Amino acid sequence: MNRAIVLLSGGLDSTTCLAIAKSKGYEIYALSFDYGQKHFIELRLAKYNAKFFKTVEHKIVKLDRNFFKNSALTNREISVKKDNYSETDIPNTYVPARNTVFLSYALAYAETVNSGHIFIGVNIIDYSGYPDCRQEFIKSFEKLANLALKETVEGKMRIKIETPLLFKTKSEIIKIGKKLGIDYSKTISCYDPTDGKACGHCDSCLLRKKGFGESGFADETIYV
Amino acid sequence: MNRAIVLLSGGLDSTTCLAIAKSKGYEIYALSFDYGQKHFIELRLAKYNAKFFKTVEHKIVKLDRNFFKNSALTNREISVKKDNYSETDIPNTYVPARNTVFLSYALAYAETVNSGHIFIGVNIIDYSGYPDCRQEFIKSFEKLANLALKETVEGKMRIKIETPLLFKTKSEIIKIGKKLGIDYSKTISCYDPTDGKACGHCDSCLLRKKGFGESGFADETIYV
Numbered sequence: 032m033n034r035a036i037v038l039l040s041g042g043l044d045s046t047t048c049l050a051i052a053k054s055k056g057y058e059i060y061a062l063s064f065d066y067g068q069k070h071f072i073e074l075r076l077a078k079y080n081a082k083f084f085k086t087v088e089h090k091i092v093k094l095d096r097n098f099f100k101n102s103a104l105t106n107r108e109i110s111v112k113k114d115n116y117s118e119t120d121i122p123n124t125y126v127p128a129r130n131t132v133f134l135s136y137a138l139a140y141a142e143t144v145n146s147g148h149i150f151i152g153v154n155i156i157d158y159s160g161y162p163d164c165r166q167e168f169i170k171s172f173e174k175l176a177n178l179a180l181k182e183t184v185e186g187k188m189r190i191k192i193e194t195p196l197l198f199k200t201k202s203e204i205i206k207i208g209k210k211l212g213i214d215y216s217k218t219i220s221c222y223d224p225t226d227g228k229a230c231g232h233c234d235s236c237l238l239r240k241k242g243f244g245e246s247g248f249a250d251e252t253i254y255v
Numbered sequence: 256m257n258r259a260i261v262l263l264s265g266g267l268d269s270t271t272c273l274a275i276a277k278s279k280g281y282e283i284y285a286l287s288f289d290y291g292q293k294h295f296i297e298l299r300l301a302k303y304n305a306k307f308f309k310t311v312e313h314k315i316v317k318l319d320r321n322f323f324k325n326s327a328l329t330n331r332e333i334s335v336k337k338d339n340y341s342e343t344d345i346p347n348t349y350v351p352a353r354n355t356v357f358l359s360y361a362l363a364y365a366e367t368v369n370s371g372h373i374f375i376g377v378n379i380i381d382y383s384g385y386p387d388c389r390q391e392f393i394k395s396f397e398k399l400a401n402l403a404l405k406e407t408v409e410g411k412m413r414i415k416i417e418t419p420l421l422f423k424t425k426s427e428i429i430k431i432g433k434k435l436g437i438d439y440s441k442t443i444s445c446y447d448p449t450d451g452k453a454c455g456h457c458d459s460c461l462l463r464k465k466g467f468g469e470s471g472f473a474d475e476t477i478y479v
Binding site: 090092093094095098099125126127128129130131132134135136138139140142143162163165167168171172174175176178179180181183184 | 314316317318319322323349350351352353354355356358359360362363364366367386387389391392395396398399400402403404405407408
């Protein structure tokens with residue numbers, strides 16, 4: 032069995048994750064979510080890269096927008112914080128249980144297409160303090176996954192949650208991605224883009240900028 | 256903190272679960288899903304009981320129908336099995352990762368309304384063999400929940416998954432529900448109803464019929 036689900040947001044990390052999964056020879060089933068994010072431009076870029084890296088299928092699941100509206104990522108009345116990155120505070124771009132919901136869908140998809148691997152681009156270095164990006168959370172989800180499915184309970188399949196970026200810095204991630212042929216101008220990390228261009232000042236832009244700075248590669252990001 | 260999320264399908268079990276949560280004095284936030292189920296009549300009945308048991312709020316989350324279409328519960332081209340209940344086989348009404356997805360949403364809802372309790376009406380006696388109804392699965396989800404949220408990781412909240420029906424037979428569940436004032440004609444368990452009336456022959460109807468038979472209460476189900 033040589034299939035993998037890749038959670039693909041269209042950002043720098045998930046696109047690199049896609050390239051890594053592809054380089055390991057998996058047949059890729061990419062999964063994205065339309066949850067009313069302000070940065071929906073990322074879905075267009077996710078489509079671009081799903082095609083570029085020749086995925087077998089790319090599903091974009093629509094989530095109920097009314098349900099995910101209490102975050103600065105989705106609510107136009109809440110501003111995304113600018114030029115004020117904190118290593119300890121969980122920012123207002125946090126969406127409750129987001130990765131749990133995303134991984135649950137990935138799990139359903141995995142059983143449907145008979146794939147034992149789910150790639151997710153979480154990383155704990157240079158991250159924004161989200162609880163559902165930590166290794167402990169991922170390990171716990173992997174345990175759950177193997178208790179949740181007909182195929183896993185019947186012993187026909189095991190689910191592995193693959194996190195190739197978990198201990199990588201942004202700069203290391205960029206170096207890997209460049210080696211694998213990613214055009215990072217076709218990814219967006221910004222939480223608050225205008226006309227598809229990055230703001231350059233939100234947490235996510237600051238981390239990405241720093242990453243390019245340290246990587247030695249030119250910053251391919253398209254800024255406002 | 257005295258709030259509870261109740262996963263409410265509109266069936267016999269989840270409605271009893273709602274009545275139990277209410278009787279324990281919780282403020283109830285009910286959560287239902289519209290996932291293209293053939294038995295969408297259950298959503299109307301869920302609404303009825305959410306009102307009857309005076310929930311604070313009742314959310315019906317729309318799930319992407321294209322995503323959950325490979326089951327006899329959702330796909331009109333797959334027939335629900337009739338008069339052929341098996342204690343060991345997982346039936347074709349199985350929806351991959353359904354309870355994982357449902358509980359993930361409940362988790363997001365719990366953090367949003369600041370509730371530490373999630374009620375789910377799973378039970379392992381008189382059930383249909385679904386892997387995600389077992390205690391092991393529920394315990395594993397509870398662990399995950401406490402690693403997944405800002406509030407739990409910061410130690411401000413703990414999530415408990417409440418399964419008051421886990422070891423109850425259908426007959427015991429019905430007796431509890433009758434004591435708590437449930438009108439079971441306002442619930443539906445059937446996987447394949449016609450004009451809102453139960454078929455009387457699918458797994459779920461057979462289990463419910465047996466339950467009423469053993470309970471001593473008249474079967475209030477409205478059959479075709």
